[in-house]
Amino acid sequence: MVGTAVPALRAGMRRDLVTQLLGIWLLLAVFLDGWAHLHVPGLETFFTPWHAALYSGLLAMAAWLASLIWRNREPGQPxxxxxxxxxxxxxxxxxxxxxxxxxxxxxxxxxxxxxSLDALVSPTHLLLGFSLFLILGTGVRSARAGSGRDAFAWTPPALLSVALMTGLGAFFLIYCSAFVRAAPALPYLPTPIGSPGHSQAELPAAIGMASYLVTTALIIVPFLYTCSRTQRPPRGIVTLLVAVVAWLPIAMSGFRPAALAGAAGATVAAVVADVALARAAGRMTGRRLPGVSALLVALLWTGQLVGIALVSGIGWPVSMWLGAIVLSSAVAAGLAFASSWNFRSPHIPEASHP
Incomplete structure (x- = not known):
């Protein structure tokens, strides 16, 4: 019929999976290049093996896209x-x-x-990051295009897409990663306000505290997104998010004992959280979501702190490390509350809402 929009062809789950596997290549190449900037002195040229890994991944992605488009072409059509x-x-x-x-x-x-830090905030690098975000988000967009208005199935490529986009965020925010810093392992001596050396003494702890809030948001935002259409988080999503937010930045920055122990503790906590979420009855959206998110974050950071304590000990006083857990949980609950502000399940009658 003239004037009727022709729906775009779907790539299919297998082709989406190939796209996301190529996305893994790109993301690992990004972290490899970041590792080189941190650990290879005198890096003064654009033409490096690490850039070659990144741009060869782009060429592979471009070739794959070209093959998909070529297979879908129809004579006489744009x-x-x-x-x-x-x-x-x-x-x-x-x-x-x-x-x-x-x-x-x-x-x-x-x-x-x-x-150094200037490499993460360079305008051209940020533009590269934005373009990568578009590429890595393919699995989510493809899954949404094949779903109805209210139904959404988290396919393996879509989940991988969420994980890769989160990992890219972890790369650009590595300078304020609570996993890389492992700030509670450092000694802290409270210095009264106004006394000499107050700012210097407080700054590392203040940055460490802020890193918990930023890393909490980096984990909880994609978690909430996965709950937004399915009413329950996909199986294994917490472990998947912790894996990319914790282990990739640690591998890039260096395997320090406290950071490794903290990441291991958080990973164990993530597995426990996924098991608990899988066994919990009912929806995880609406009024339950803030509480679920707060408990999830509290469990993750408790696991991290236990790991740090077992390996290097906790240098922060109890008021600070416990405050970090409480503040992070509050941030998670606030983000969950905001995300579900206007949420209404299609399965709940309108009259059931007060």
Whole structure:
């Protein structure tokens, strides 16, 4: 019929999975390049093995996308119509990544190679990160395109997509990662306000406390997103999120004993949380979600602190490490409350809401 929109073809779960596996290649290459910036002195050229790993991953992704579009093409139809549902953002991400790569080359040739925090906030690197975010989100977009308005199935590619996007966030926020810093392992001497050296003494602990809040948000936001359409979190989602938020940044920054022990403790706690969530009855949305989120975060950080205590001991006073758990739980509950503010399940009659 003239004027009727033709729905885009779906790639299918197997092809989505191949796309996300190529996304793993890209994300690991990003962390490998980050490791090189931290551990290889005198890195003063754009042309490195680590950049080669990243850009070869882009070429592989571009070739895979081209093959998908070529298979879907129809004679007499625009080539854009052959792009699978949910993949337009992927194509835009690949094009933007290539453009950002050229700009990054020019940036490095003119201004040099960043070697510290400036590498994470460089405009060209942030543009590369945004384009990667578009690419890594393919699995979620494809799954949403194939679902009804109220129904949504978390396929393995979609879950992998969420994990990869979260891992990318962990990369760009590694400077305030509670797993990398393991701040409670450091000694802390309370210094009265106004006394000499107060700012210097308080700064590491203040940054450590802030890192708990940022890392909490990095874990709980994708967790809440996975609950937003299915009313229950997918199985294993907490362990998956902790794995990418904790272990990838630790591998990039260095395997310090306190950080390793904390990540191990949090991972064990994540497994326990996933088992408890799988056995819990009822929905995990609406009024229950803030409490569930707060308990989840409290369990994760308790596990981390137990791991740190067993290996190196806790240097923070009880008021600080317990306060970190309480504040983080409050942040999680607040984010959950905000995410469910206007939530109404399609299975609950309107009259059942007060």
């Amino acid at each position: 080539l854009a119509r052959a792009i699978p549902a949910g993949y337009r953002g992927t194509v835009a991400g690949v094009v933007l990544f290539a453009l950002a790569g050229v700009l990054d080359l020019l940036w490095h040739e003119i201004l040099g190679i960043e070697v």
